[in-house]
Amino acid sequence: MVTSPAKTDLPSKKDRAGRFVLEDVSVSYGNEKALEAVSFYIEPHKVTAMIGPSGCGKSTLLRCLNRMNDAIDNVKVGGKIMLNDKDIYQKAVDPVSLRMYVGQVFQRPNPFPLSIYDNVAFGPRTQGIRKKAELDQIVEDSLKKAAIFDEVKKSLKKHAFELSGGQQQRLCIARALATKPGVLLMDEPCSALDPISTGMIEETVQQLKESMTVVMVTHNMQQAARVSDTTVFLLRESMEEPAGLVEVAETSTLFTAPRDKRTENYITGRFG
């Protein structure tokens, strides 16, 4: 299960934050093109938010970044997605190794039916780590980074399903962090949570970018404005054509001085 160093594509031992370059990326489901001609950079140590109305392909695009689309039949990805200068869709890529480096947090909390400890230790165990002291350390560090350690430190043996929704989502973040990813993908991570849990997760995200790159899909523009450094606006203008990229800019610029009329309409709430 543990992949050879040659395959793990790390930028460096110290700084693992990944960098994506998307070149003319398109995605189709069967004969239907969902997304077309998307090109932009995702910079290391930044939070990149992908916004846009429902059906604009933001989640689809996110799932390309760790090849989670592989599990869906009929999905075709065109163009190039370069991660740390390597095309992640070329034949020789080991998708399992890719996903250990590009972690993901999902829309709804999805802990395993295991204890809190075993949930966080799941990834490291998959990587072949067996020593208890080492696992203990990883579990503690990950729970701390996800800002949930203090709440659960006395009950690590407790079943994960006994936690509240917000705690479960932070547990899922801890679980994703335990594999020491260089990129964390978050697919509307707060859409099922209350405002307080949302605030805690947003704070966590701010801390995470010190050690990794974060890409977050959100339908909440205020959230994008609060947490991200760069914002990507995607839009599907009609049902007849695929969605595409409208604008990428520094978040403060995009929300105050959008270059594109469609971006302005969207962020001012005129459609979507």
Added chain:
Amino acid sequence: MSGSKRKEVITFSDYDSRGARRVEAIVRTFTMIVTIAMMTLVLFLLAYLFVRGVGSINWQFLSDIPRDRMTGGGIWPAIAGTLWLIALVSAFALPIGIATGIYLAEIAKPSRPVRVLRVAIANMAGVPSVVYGLFGFAAFSLALGFGKSLLAMGLTLACVTLPVVITATEEALKQIPNEQRQAAMALGCTRARTLGKVILPTALPGILTGAILGLSRAAGETAPILFTGVAFFAPVATDVMQPSMALPYHLYIMATQPTTPAPHIVWGTALVLTGMLSITNAAIATWRSAKRRKLQW
């Protein structure tokens, strides 16, 4: 709602839900009555069985061979034969059935052959057990040359059990939300590891419940073993190539003996067979509900 006049109700809109609520009350009462009736029937059956059979149960009955031209002694060879069959059916039907269920639920992509396979399995469940008996006799006893033996009986009963195990496995796996598979995949699990570490452990209670139900059915069947090796009288088998007695068949022959009736053996056998299966079923049900309490998706 007593009397012929409608009771006054306070409404806030034109909608008056009394009719709908009456339907609800009728449905509730009807389903409750049917449930109680069913429970009573089952309890009565078990109680009757117990009352008639418990007098026969003693150490000699459980440990001795039949004596006095089948009117005395015990039923140990039949108990042992049924235990043999349960072991053999488990050995054949569980691995094959669970593997097929996993294939259908987790691995196979939807395609024509897979659809045909599903229909075939559904049909297998509908085949009368005596037909399995005939098939087993032709295939295992004659064609494969196992003759009248525990092996031929075990294989035939495994065929009876297979569709139940396959369907139970497939259904249990389908109960696991897709989010779980995605979570494991995103953590860098291969398909196999996802299955082994996340999906199967979670689905295990469901799979085993189905498997045990299938085994119980097999253990209680008479028709499939009729032609394939069940004996009127045989000593406890020491290997799988020997014929053997079995509880359901023993019950059948004892109950249809016109010349030397021995009702205490009939009822005792029935009680032992039912008891064995009920205890297993109850144990698995308890274990499953304990496991399940924690699984609220």
